[in-house]
Amino acid sequence: MAQDVLSSVISRIGECRSNELVEFMWREHSKYESDFSVLDSLMRAFVNTDMGSQALKIWDRMREVRIRPSLSAVSIFFALLIRVGDYGSVWKLFRDMIQRGPCPNIFVYNVMILGFCRKGCVRTGESLLFLMRKYGCEPDVIAHNLLISAYCVRGWTSHSLNWAHFMAESGCEPSTATFVTIINALCKEGNIVEARKIFEEMQEMGVSPGTVTYNALMDGHVKAREIGEANMLYEEMRTMRVAPDGITFNILVAGNYKYGREDDRFLRELSMMALIPDCSISDMSISGLCWAGRLDEALCENPKNIYKPMHISFAFLILK
Structure with a gap:
């Protein structure tokens, strides 16, 4: 207060x-x-x-x-200095902490890595990860994930793969977020084969894919027009008892409308399985028609509810 x-x-x-x-x-x-x-x-x-x-x-x-300043205050101070580009003060205060305390902890290092990566200074963030070991602070999965995400954002997916292998060899187990980030990046590049390979590797390492992981790979297959593979992934989700969410269904509906079945069998199957409420079926049907470029059909679909501003289907129509 x-x-x-x-x-x-x-x-x-x-x-x-x-x-x-x-x-x-x-x-x-x-x-x-x-x-x-x-x-x-x-x-x-x-x-x-x-x-x-x-x-x-x-x-x-x-x-x-x-x-001595508190470490929590130092972390938000560093975030501000990096955001405004005052790197000289950052390194001056960092040296002061090393000499006079308090010694930076993992949270301070992660704040600095995140800040520099957001500014495009990925190499500086990488150097900080190696530097923290010198001062007795072991990098955690968050530190590695920050760098992996920064590399993926810049399209350096090969670097992110190398870092994933490096962190595993260093004794730091990759998390689900690690694999999702890489899979997303590979799918955006159209490299579905490598994305599928990473998907299988994560399971071999004992990391169970969740809904977000399945959605990332499923979306990649749909964008590659491999709707059959996307549908098979959905069946695998059900077999593995991984609960699908609204994103899962929207990916599949859009894919089936655009590249797959010409009728509404997929939506009817979902309705019969009672996996989603009937009110959502209409929204997803409209969304799928929009993604397929069939706007006239989308406008005719459920006209009584289409203009409610909270409906995602209305948002799709406006965007299209």
């Missing part, structure tokens, strides 16, 4: 007058709270209001009175 109040006051009075607030709070503060409490609250408030230069002054004052 104190941080929220301070953030509100600072945002109102502006950066120029914020020094007055700092001195007001520091004056005789020892009568009611500690040095750390005052300075930590102020630093967080300045970070919350995107005043990095003022937060840096509070950091310096912390060092003057020989107190």
Whole structure:
């Protein structure tokens, strides 16, 4: 609550007058709270209001009175500095932490890796992953996944595959998110063969594919016009007792309308199996017709409900 109040006051009075607030709070503060409490609250408030230069002054004052910043405050401070591109201050404070504490933990490293990857500095994020081992901090699955995701976003799928193998060899078990990220990237590139290979590898490693994983591969098969393979994946989901969701059905309906069956047998089968409510059948039918480019038929489908703004089918019609 104190941080929220301070953030509100600072945002109102502006950066120029914020020094007055700092001195007001520091004056005789020892009568009611500690040095750390005052300075930590102020630093967080300045970070919350995107005043990095003022937060840096509070950091310096912390060092003057020989107190250590909290790791949680450091992490949000680093996120701000990286976001605004003040990399010099990031490395200056990082060196200060190594020398005087507190030593960065895995959360701080992950925040830095995420920040640099979002800025396109993937190599810097990669270097941080190796650097953390030097200072006794073992990279976790999140650190590896951040880099793998960054490589996939930039189309460097081969690098992401190498990192997946590297993390497994390092004793860090890939998670479902690791495989989903890579499978999605491969499917977007049209490399369904490799995506299927990764899908099988994850099961060999003891990682069971969930709904999101099946959806990613299924969508890849549909986009490759392999609707038969997509339908087989759906049958496999049912056999493995993996619950399909709305995304699963929309992928299949769109694929069957566009590349598969010309009639509505697939939708009728879903309705007969009572897997989804009847009201959703109409929405998915309209969505599928839209994806297939059959807009006239979509407009004629269930006209009484089509113009309800909350319906996903109406959204598809507008987008198309």
